[in-house]
Amino acid sequence: MVWVVRFLIGGTIVSAFALIGDVLKPKGFAGLFGAAPSVALATLGLTIATEGKLYAAVEARSMVAGAAAFFLYALACLYAIGMRHFKAAPATVALLSIWVVSAFGLWAAFLP
Amino acid sequence: MASGRPSYREPVKILINLAALRQVRWYEHFTRFLLGGLISVVAGLIAKAFGPTIGGLFLAFPAIFPASATLLDKHEREKKQKAGIPVTIRGRLAVGLDARGAAMGSLALAAFAAMVWKMLPHASSAKVLGGAFVLWIALATAIWRVRKLHVYLSRRSRS
Numbered sequence: 001m002v003w004v005v006r007f008l009i010g011g012t013i014v015s016a017f018a019l020i021g022d023v024l025k026p027k028g029f030a031g032l033f034g035a036a037p038s039v040a041l042a043t044l045g046l047t048i049a050t051e052g053k054l055y056a057a058v059e060a061r062s063m064v065a066g067a068a069a070f071f072l073y074a075l076a077c078l079y080a081i082g083m084r085h086f087k088a089a090p091a092t093v094a095l096l097s098i099w100v101v102s103a104f105g106l107w108a109a110f111l112p
Numbered sequence: 113m114a115s116g117r118p119s120y121r122e123p124v125k126i127l128i129n130l131a132a133l134r135q136v137r138w139y140e141h142f143t144r145f146l147l148g149g150l151i152s153v154v155a156g157l158i159a160k161a162f163g164p165t166i167g168g169l170f171l172a173f174p175a176i177f178p179a180s181a182t183l184l185d186k187h188e189r190e191k192k193q194k195a196g197i198p199v200t201i202r203g204r205l206a207v208g209l210d211a212r213g214a215a216m217g218s219l220a221l222a223a224f225a226a227m228v229w230k231m232l233p234h235a236s237s238a239k240v241l242g243g244a245f246v247l248w249i250a251l252a253t254a255i256w257r258v259r260k261l262h263v264y265l266s267r268r269s270r271s
């Protein structure tokens with residue numbers, strides 16, 4: 001049951017931030033909401049309730065590395081799509097590998 | 113400006129364009145809901161299987177960025193096609209702007225995470241999560257404003 005609740009809360013909060021991004025102009029400002037803490041807000045409350053605050057704080061520490069990896073991913077998307085004009089759909093999916101490598105690289109370097 | 117094009121001399125205003133919602137179809141809302149729900153569950157399952165240090169990484173996974181960028185590209189292309197322009201890179205330029213915004217937002221996301229990490233063991237959960245969210249909005253907006261100011265000043269010094 002807790003996973004269904006997590007799914008519904010996560011879907012609702014992520015969709016809400018996406019809607020905010022849809023209606024805001026200019027596009028550069030709306031893009032900020034592409035990196036909103038939507039998944040974190042959706043799940044940290046539940047994690048605190050089920051696993052406790054210290055467990056959630058450890059997750060948040062790793063999230064710093066995840067956010068740094070997101071920064072590198074977004075820069076790669078800016079270069080590949082905005083400057084080199086690659087197709088958006090395959091480029092944004094393929095470049096997720098940059099997030100994976102960066103996030104786990106930062107984790108291995110600083111957090112294990 | 114007589115041309116009607118925005119000038120760098122004019123301050124950039126943040127606007128709400130509710131008409132943009134009409135462009136988004138029901139299945140596009142559903143896709144983002146599905147992806148948001150899935151990544152929330154997957155982050156939890158990974159934390160359960162491999163511990164919170166690995167699971168925490170996925171709290172900053174760019175789950176819906178590919179879907180949002182694809183939609184943005186498609187909508188911009190459709191707008192141009194309706195105007196009689198069949199081939200355009202406008203959609204990709206718009207995705208580039210979106211990605212630049214996301215890069216700035218992700219810096220604020222790191223600050224959000226750092227605040228939760230440091231403050232959560234010592235203060236009320238609601239206050240910490242609320243405060244970190246306010247920090248994210250304030251910092252993301254400030255970074256965006258500073259970049260706009262930098263662009264404005266560098267163009268003015270060249271003119």
